[in-house]
Amino acid sequence: MTYKANRDFIWLILRPWIMIPRLIHIALTTIKLIIRFLIEGNNDDIEVQKDLAKYLLNTIADLGPCFIKLGQALSTRPDLVKQVWLDELTRLQDDLPPFDHHQALDIFHKEIGKTVYEIFEYFPDKSIASASLGQVYKARLNKNYWVAVKIQRPDLIFIIRRDLVIIRAISILLAPFLPLNLGFGLDEIIDEFGITLFKEIDYEKEADNAEKFASLFRNNKSVTVPRVERLLSARKVITTSWIEGTKIKNREVLISNGIDPTAIIRTAVTSGVQQLLEYGYFHADPHPGNLFAIKGNNGIYGNLGYVDFGMMDNLSDSDRITLTGAIVHLINKEYLLLATDFKKLGFLSENENINTLAPVLEEVLGSVINKDVNSLNLKTVTDKFSDLMFDYPFRVPSRFALIIRAVVSQEGLAIKLDPEFQILKFAYPYVAKRLLTDENEELIEILMDIIFDKNNNIRIDRLENLLGVVIDSSSNPSIELLPVAGNSIRMLTSSKGSEIRKKLLMSLVKDDELNTARIKEIIKLITRKLDPIDISSKFINKINPLHA
Numbered sequence: 179m180t181y182k183a184n185r186d187f188i189w190l191i192l193r194p195w196i197m198i199p200r201l202i203h204i205a206l207t208t209i210k211l212i213i214r215f216l217i218e219g220n221n222d223d224i225e226v227q228k229d230l231a232k233y234l235l236n237t238i239a240d241l242g243p244c245f246i247k248l249g250q251a252l253s254t255r256p257d258l259v260k261q262v263w264l265d266e267l268t269r270l271q272d273d274l275p276p277f278d279h280h281q282a283l284d285i286f287h288k289e290i291g292k293t294v295y296e297i298f299e300y301f302p303d304k305s306i307a308s309a310s311l312g313q314v315y316k317a318r319l320n321k322n323y324w325v326a327v328k329i330q331r332p333d334l335i336f337i338i339r340r341d342l343v344i345i346r347a348i349s350i351l352l353a354p355f356l357p358l359n360l361g362f363g364l365d366e367i368i369d370e371f372g373i374t375l376f377k378e379i380d381y382e383k384e385a386d387n388a389e390k391f392a393s394l395f396r397n398n399k400s401v402t403v404p405r406v407e408r409l410l411s412a413r414k415v416i417t418t419s420w421i422e423g424t425k426i427k428n429r430e431v432l433i434s435n436g437i438d439p440t441a442i443i444r445t446a447v448t449s450g451v452q453q454l455l456e457y458g459y460f461h462a463d464p465h466p467g468n469l470f471a472i473k474g475n476n477g478i479y480g481n482l483g484y485v486d487f488g489m490m491d492n493l494s495d496s497d498r499i500t501l502t503g504a505i506v507h508l509i510n511k512e513y514l515l516l517a518t519d520f521k522k523l524g525f526l527s528e529n530e531n532i533n534t535l536a537p538v539l540e541e542v543l544g545s546v547i548n549k550d551v552n553s554l555n556l557k558t559v560t561d562k563f564s565d566l567m568f569d570y571p572f573r574v575p576s577r578f579a580l581i582i583r584a585v586v587s588q589e590g591l592a593i594k595l596d597p598e599f600q601i602l603k604f605a606y607p608y609v610a611k612r613l614l615t616d617e618n619e620e621l622i623e624i625l626m627d628i629i630f631d632k633n634n635n636i637r638i639d640r641l642e643n644l645l646g647v648v649i650d651s652s653s654n655p656s657i658e659l660l661p662v663a664g665n666s667i668r669m670l671t672s673s674k675g676s677e678i679r680k681k682l683l684m685s686l687v688k689d690d691e692l693n694t695a696r697i698k699e700i701i702k703l704i705t706r707k708l709d710p711i712d713i714s715s716k717f718i719n720k721i722n723p724l725h726a
């Protein structure tokens with residue numbers, strides 16, 4: 179079963195006995211909620227606010243999965259929602275009322291063909307977590323092997339189909355009165371949401387996603403992905419290995435469990451950037467209920483476990499490369515190139531003149547991008563963009579809806595765990611490292627655009643900036659930079675690096691003679707940034723500790 183807006187609309191219109199009572203229920207519930215918020219929303223009494231938050235949670239939970247999903251998105255935004263409301267909304271992630279246990283056992287039996295008692299050594303009589311679409315049991319398959327068995331809530335297809343039609347119709351009617359300028363219709367967002375939700379309730383797809391995600395991170399010890407038990411999984415049941423860890427819901431809980439919130443955020447952001455810019459395949463629902471801090475082999479927390487692979491999305495190779503370039507162009511204040519990136523990504527229509535838009539970008543973004551990359555804040559950049567969209571022909575292509583959801587969720591989480599944390603501070607060194615080392619031709623093109631000017635002269639300041647962010651982001655530059663340097667040399671000497679070698683040579687030759695001044699500048703830069711003597715002695719110590 180897939181989502182089809184028009185077909186589902188006709189399906190519901192032909193069933194007024196389903197549509198009318200539901201419509202009335204949603205309308206009355208929403209009106210009651212709005213009235214209560216108008217009366218009590220600004221009341222300073224903490225008890226009143228707590229009651230209001232509980233009421234909000236119960237209302238959303240009562241409205242069902244479609245509304246819970248929308249509420250979950252809000253639950254990750256401490257910058258948009260009052261803390262006291264947020265505390266309750268967080269419960270939408272995995273602490274909703276469960277459905278009947280016996281019904282869950284029946285669904286398991288029907289889907290898997292055997293009862294839980296025939297399969298598991300131990301199966302509890304209560305679920306451990308109940309989320310929007312399913313409830314999860316912690317069961318023991320054998321000896322020490324614990325698994326998470328997720329059983330889908332009953333009648334989900336019917337409920338989601340009915341509510342999506344109603345939400346879509348209401349949004350189309352209300353859209354003209356809302357102060358939104360997204361560059362696309364609310365109906366498009368809801369269609370995108372509907373397509374994803376229908377994919378999410380197919381647990382066989384979720385099992386495929388989990389395995390694909392696991393294979394991408396197989397060599398990365400800081401990311402854990404549960405193993406899928408295929409024989410115990412079907413369309414409405416999915417069984418995976420149990421992840422033992424601490425949910426990264428709030429700072430205090432992490433600290434009281436001996437976990438450094440910043441270390442966890444660092445792993446989360448690095449893996450998020452990797453998913454987006456390297457693999458082009460990403461977890462679109464990284465809310466804290468789906469993320470665990472896990473103790474690594476060295477006993478130190480900093481490792482991250484992901485669960486819930488229902489909402490995943492792809493990013494095409496070309497979007498991935500363009501986004502990578504856009505980050506560098508933004509930071510290097512290359513507004514013409516940035517406008518070109520926006521055009522390529524579809525944020526600007528083909529007929530827009532980038533020459534007129536580049537100065538606009540400069541005016542709006544210039545003020546947030548000061549010399550220091552570390553002080554860049556993604557939220558300020560996105561806020562500035564929202565302003566831009568009102569006055570200029572920017573639009574967000576719907577294929578970016580899930581990326582935005584993922585980034586927004588991730589940023590919300592980062593702000594919550596460490597208010598000082600800046601996502602770009604971690605994302606940019608990753609981008610810089612890839613540019614300096616990757617053999618991908620398009621990335622090499624981007625690198626050349628950055629470090630050579632129109633006359634093919636090397637731009638030492640830009641190169642220094644790239645090297646600088648990589649070095650500053652390394653906890654132990656002398657050791658961590660060795661592989662980066664090795665990969666850079668490999669890239670430069672590879673067949674794909676021929677163009678960059680040519681440009682480098684041309685830039686070092688002036689009037690048929692070696693440009694000694696430039697060579698000196700490069701040598702100075704290398705010694706200034708890399709301290710080759712220190713690096714080589716550390717390298718020798720590393721490979722031969724006795725030498726130390």
Ligand SMILES: Nc1ncnc2c1ncn2[C@@H]1O[C@H](COP(=O)(O)OP(=O)(O)OP(=O)(O)O)[C@@H](O)[C@H]1O
Binds near residue numbers: 310311326404422
């Ligand atoms: N492998 C696992 N190990 C430990 N806990 C798990 C595992 N899988 C799921 N859980 C717990 O069960 C909760 C609900 O699972 P999951 O997020 O997959 O359900 P969902 O209905 O798809 O939820 P959502 O509303 O986030 O889409 C998780 O938040 C987590 O607490």
